[in-house]
Structures are given as C-alpha cells and as structure tokens.
Amino acid sequence: MPTNDKTPILQLQKLQVSYGHIQAVKGIDIELYSGELVCLIGANGAGKTTTLNAIAGTLPIRDGQLMYQGQAINNVPTHQRLRQGIALVPEGRGIFTRLTVEENLRMGAYIRDDKDGIEADMERVFTMLPRVKERLGQVAGTLSGGEQQMVAIGRALLSRPKLLLLDEPSMGLAPLVVETIFEVVQTVVKEGVTILLVEQNANLALEFSSRGYVMDGGNITLSDSGEALLANPKVRSAYLGEEANVA
Amino acid sequence: METLLQQIINGLVVGSVYALIALGYTMVYGILGLINFAHGDILMVGALVALQVISFLQEHFPTMSPVLMLLIGLVVAALACMILGYVIERTAYRRLRNAPRLAPLITAIGVSFLLQTLAMIIWGRNYHNFPQLISTAPLQPVEGVFITPVQIIILISSALLMGGLILLVNKTRLGRAMRATAENHKVASLMGVDTNRIISTTFIIGSGLAAVAGVMFSSNYGVAHYAMGFTPGIKAFTAAVLGGIGNLGGAMLGGVVLGLVESIGAGYLGTATDLCNLPHWLQWASLTQTCSNGGSFELLSSNYQDIFAFVILGIVLIFRPTGLLGERVSDRA
Numbered sequence: 001m002p003t004n005d006k007t008p009i010l011q012l013q014k015l016q017v018s019y020g021h022i023q024a025v026k027g028i029d030i031e032l033y034s035g036e037l038v039c040l041i042g043a044n045g046a047g048k049t050t051t052l053n054a055i056a057g058t059l060p061i062r063d064g065q066l067m068y069q070g071q072a073i074n075n076v077p078t079h080q081r082l083r084q085g086i087a088l089v090p091e092g093r094g095i096f097t098r099l100t101v102e103e104n105l106r107m108g109a110y111i112r113d114d115k116d117g118i119e120a121d122m123e124r125v126f127t128m129l130p131r132v133k134e135r136l137g138q139v140a141g142t143l144s145g146g147e148q149q150m151v152a153i154g155r156a157l158l159s160r161p162k163l164l165l166l167d168e169p170s171m172g173l174a175p176l177v178v179e180t181i182f183e184v185v186q187t188v189v190k191e192g193v194t195i196l197l198v199e200q201n202a203n204l205a206l207e208f209s210s211r212g213y214v215m216d217g218g219n220i221t222l223s224d225s226g227e228a229l230l231a232n233p234k235v236r237s238a239y240l241g242e243e244a245n246v247a
Numbered sequence: 248m249e250t251l252l253q254q255i256i257n258g259l260v261v262g263s264v265y266a267l268i269a270l271g272y273t274m275v276y277g278i279l280g281l282i283n284f285a286h287g288d289i290l291m292v293g294a295l296v297a298l299q300v301i302s303f304l305q306e307h308f309p310t311m312s313p314v315l316m317l318l319i320g321l322v323v324a325a326l327a328c329m330i331l332g333y334v335i336e337r338t339a340y341r342r343l344r345n346a347p348r349l350a351p352l353i354t355a356i357g358v359s360f361l362l363q364t365l366a367m368i369i370w371g372r373n374y375h376n377f378p379q380l381i382s383t384a385p386l387q388p389v390e391g392v393f394i395t396p397v398q399i400i401i402l403i404s405s406a407l408l409m410g411g412l413i414l415l416v417n418k419t420r421l422g423r424a425m426r427a428t429a430e431n432h433k434v435a436s437l438m439g440v441d442t443n444r445i446i447s448t449t450f451i452i453g454s455g456l457a458a459v460a461g462v463m464f465s466s467n468y469g470v471a472h473y474a475m476g477f478t479p480g481i482k483a484f485t486a487a488v489l490g491g492i493g494n495l496g497g498a499m500l501g502g503v504v505l506g507l508v509e510s511i512g513a514g515y516l517g518t519a520t521d522l523c524n525l526p527h528w529l530q531w532a533s534l535t536q537t538c539s540n541g542g543s544f545e546l547l548s549s550n551y552q553d554i555f556a557f558v559i560l561g562i563v564l565i566f567r568p569t570g571l572l573g574e575r576v577s578d579r580a
Contacts, residue, residue, distance in 0.1 A: 056437060057436075058433050058436065058437065077436075077441075078433075078436040078437060079436045079437075079438075079439045079440055079441045079442070080439075082437065082438065082439040083439055087437070088437050090433070090434060090437065094431060094433070094434035094437065096426070096427050096430050096431065096434065097430065098426065098430055099423070099426060099427060099430070103423055103426075106420075106423060107423060107424070107427050107435075107438045107440075108438060110420070110423075110424060110438045110439050110440055111438075111439035155438075159438070159439065
C-alpha cells in the first residue's frame with residue numbers, strides 16, 4: 001500500500017460497467033496515488049480493458065463513483081477527461097492509419113496550443129523513441145506493430161498526461177520492442193506521471209509495478225505489492241503460467 | 248472540333264458544380280458513413296434564399312450594383328444553409344448515430360422530402376426566374392466556341408473553394424481532427440477532440456458549399472425551383488461514388504469527369520443514334536424519305552443526357568465499387 005496519506009489521484013468506488021445486460025465490471029475498488037505505476041492483471045475477459053475504457057470515458061459507468069483528483073468525473077465526456085490529464089493508449093493502439101506519424105503525434109497535442117512546449121515534447125519523444133523520428137513522414141498504417149505502439153505511446157505523452165492508462169502495450173510485439181516500451185514507461189513514471197497498466201504478460205507487468213490488482217470475472221480478487229503478487233502461488237499458477245505445485 | 252471544345256467547356260462548368268456538391272456527400276460519408284440524401288435539397292434552399300434576397304435588394308435598392316447583389320445573396324444563402332445543415336444533423340441524424348445504418352439513410356430521405364415540401368409551401372410550385380446579374384453574353388475565345396462570364400466565374404470560384412477545402416483538411420488542426428474523427432471517433436475523442444463538434448462542422452462546410460453550388464446552378468440556367476435539388480443531388484452522389492466516396496480528391500475528380508462525360512456524350516448522342524446512319528438496305532421507306540430530305544431520325548436526343556450519370560453509377564458499382572481513387576468502403580456501407 002502507498003505510504004503517503006494524500007487523496008488518491010484516481011479512485012474507483014464500487015464501479016460497475018455493463019454492455020447492455022452483460023455486466024463486465026461488477027463493482028470494483030481501485031486506488032492510484034500520484035507517481036505510482038500500478039498494474040491490473042487477469043485473464044482474457046476479466047474486465048481489464050472495460051475498466052480502462054470507463055476511466056477514460058469511452059464506456060459509460062453504470063453505477064459507483066469514478067473519482068479523479070478528489071472529484072467525481074462519472075459524467076465528464078471523454079474529450080474533456082484528456083484535458084484534465086487522463087490519457088488512454090487503447091487496446092490495439094488506436095493509431096490513425098491514414099494520417100502520417102507526425103500527424104498522429106500532433107493529434108496527441110490537439111488540446112494544447114503552446115507551440116514551443118509541443119515542439120520540446122516532440123523532441124523528448126524522439127529521444128526516447130528514435131524509431132518514431134525515422135518514420136515521421138510515413139503514413140502510420142504502413143508501420144510495424146511495434147512502431148505503431150511507439151507512436152501510440154508518444155502520442156499519449158504529447159498531451160502531457162497526469163494519469164496514463166496503458167492497455168496491453170506489449171501485445172503481439174517482439175521482446176526487444178517490449179523492452180524499449182517498458183523503458184519509456186519507467187522514464188515516464190520517474191517524471192511523475194501516474195500509470196495504470198493493463199497487461200496479460202503478468203510477469204513483466206508485476207516486475208515493474210509497485211502494486212498490482214488481479215481481476216477475474218469482473219471483480220478484483222487480489223491486490224498487493226508487485227513483489228508479493230509475483231511470489232503469490234495462486235497468481236503464479238493462474239497468470240504466470242507455472243504449474244501449481246502448491247495445491 | 249469546335250463542338251468538342253464547346254462540350255468540354257460546358258462539361259467543366261457543370262462538372263465543377265457537381266464537384267462542389269459531391270464534396271458535401273463525401274465529407275459526411277467519410278465521417279459518419281451516412282449518405283445524406285437531403286444534401287441536394289440544401290442546394291435548392293441556397294438558390295431560393297439567394298433569389299429571395301436578390302429580389303428584396305432589387306426592390307428596395309434598385310441602384311445597387313448587380314454583382315454586389317449577387318454577392319450578398321450568395322453570402323446570406325450560404326449562412327442560411329450552414330445553419331440548416333447544422334440543425335438537420337443536430338435534430339435528425341445525431342440521435343441515430345448508433346442506430347442501424349438503414350435508419351439514418353431513411354431519415355435522410357425523409358429530410359429531403361421535408362425540405363422540398365417546406366420550400367414548396369414557402370416559394371410555391373412555380374419555376375422562378377433567377378435574375379442574371381452577371382452578363383450571360385457569350386464570349387468567343389475561339390471561332391465557334393462560346394463561354395459566358397458566368398461560366399468563367401463558376402470555374403474560377405469553384406476551383407478556389409476546392410483548393411481552400413483541400414488546404415483546410417490537409418494542413419490545419421481542424422482538418423487533422425476531421426480526418427482523425429473520420430477514421431476513428433473513439434480514438435479521436437481520446438485525443439481531446441469533441442467529435443460532435445467536428446461532425447457539426449463537417450455538415451456546416453458541406454452545406455455552405457452546396458449553397459454556393461445552388462447559386463451557381465441557378466445563375467447559369469436562370470431558374471430556381473423547389474425540386475431543383477434532386478437531379479444535381481443524385482448526379483453529385485454519382486460523382487462521389489465514381490471518385491471513391493469518402494475521398495475528397497475523388498469527389499472533385501468524379502464531379503469533373505461526370506460533367507465532361509455528360510456534356511460530351513450529350514453533344515454526340517443525337518448524331519450517334521441517328522438512324523439515317525444506317526446502311527440503306529436497313530432503312531425503311533419512310534425513313535429513307537426523311538433522311539434524303541436532309542432530316543434526321545435520332546433515337547436519343549441530347550435530352551437524354553441524364554442517362555450518362557446513371558449508366559456510370561451502374562458501371563462503377565458493378566466493376567469498381569471503390570471508385571476511381573478507391574477508398575476502402577467495404578467495412579462501412
């Protein structure tokens with residue numbers, strides 16, 4: 001558990017989300033404190049992506065409270081949540097395939113009008129992700145999956161988020177690319193950005209996270225420090241692909 | 248040769264009007280996947296509002312210069328149509344955003360009827376003379392080839408408008424947001440784009456262009472009528488499909504190509520279907536008689552020029568449904 005006693009930057013209180021009659025998230029509680037890297041792990045269909053989408057505003061909240069910086073934002077529209085500092089890198093990257101890489105990045109800075117600041121942040125993205133700079137004029141749909149993920153993350157950073165939601169950033173990518181992306185994630189956390197990371201690669205996620213939540217069937221079933229979850233035999237057998245030799 | 252050149256000029260003029268209208272279809276399709284069948288009627292409203300304004304000015308400010316009158320009429324018509332386009336999207340289409348595709352399509356046809364009926368109530372069923380405020384006295388750049396000042400102005404101003412639109416869409420922040428929204432509403436909103444506002448803006452721009460096209464149309468032909476939007480609307484839709492619906496450049500190309508095909512085709516349709524061209528042994532007695540007196544027996548006169556649009560629409564839909572500049576549409580329509 002976090003050591004400071006300030007109000008959390010993000011707080012989900014008995015949050016419920018449903019698609020029609022199907023309840024995907026059944027009243028979960030999650031807390032994030034400023035500057036943390038927290039991960040949300042769980043099997044396919046556990047409700048992780050749904051949770052992120054509800055936080056970012058692309059799915060409506062059915063019941064419960066979504067508190068951000070001490071205020072309920074349940075009814076704040078998606079485009080205004082970004083202005084308040086919540087950025088989501090969606091599942092499948094959500095690149096604008098018909099726009100160039102540069103245009104994609106500029107879309108990330110859509111809400112800003114400080115030209116110099118944007119240029120400076122562009123340079124910062126290029127330093128962290130040199131491949132993005134090489135591809136700047138290329139139509140984004142022609143990029144490889146890894147390059148697209150880099151653009152998606154760079155684009156999210158250009159909005160200067162306070163809270164960054166990452167949905168499966170390692171999915172389908174080569175190990176080297178995953179490494180690059182997690183280096184960026186670590187750099188960003190060091191700069192004070194709070195991150196909520198959804199991953200199927202639980203091993204990887206827990207290794208970098210200070211805390212983790214385990215989600216199953218729309219509920220949070222476990223929450224602990226990253227290390228403790230890594231060592232937890234239940235987690236190991238269910239999500240880390242190890243034989244359950246404890247049972 | 249003169250005929251061909253003449254038909255090319257006529258084709259370019261009518262084609263650029265089609266192109267302006269087609270842009271409205273294609274922009275709305277690109278961003279919403281909706282065929283806005285009421286778009287042609289916006290053009291009609293534009294022409295009739297301009298007519299109303301110009302009549303008012305002619306009555307109360309008879310000394311005002313005709314060009315200024317036309318300009319004021321055009322601006323008022325464009326503003327009225329922009330508001331109309333906004334209101335239509337807001338009231339009719341927005342609530343159907345997540346409905347099955349057929350619902351907004353049928354709604355669009357309903358809006359089309361509504362606009363025509365309202366226009367009929369306001370302006371009556373008659374054809375109105377649209378004042379020819381710019382000289383229609385033809386110039387003769389080449390012996391036997393005519394072009395009127397109105398046509399020249401139509402060509403220049405539609406080229407400027409299209410150039411401006413291309414710049415707007417490709418080089419500005421708004422244009423980037425429009426393209427992003429067209430590709431993915433959800434992700435665009437994650438970038439902080441108020442997608443509803445972008446969609447409104449798209450309708451406003453498209454309707455403004457339609458109003459300009461309507462005033463051009465009426466200025467060129469000298470008439471305005473409550474149902475005048477239907478045919479150019481359908482043809483512009485054909486032009487948008489021909490160019491590749493959803494694609495701005497395609498709409499422009501499609502409009503011009505359709506205008507040219509129609510005009511050149513109409514120029515030769517009569518001669519080509521003249522039965523007097525048949526070999527003698529195929530002609531029947533009365534036909535031979537008609538022909539030998541210097542007459543002709545045209546199966547299809549140039550009045551049939553409208554068939555070209557629909558023949559093209561059919562051919563494109565069968566052989567190249569993605570249009571000339573091929574946008575992927577399979578996942579949309």
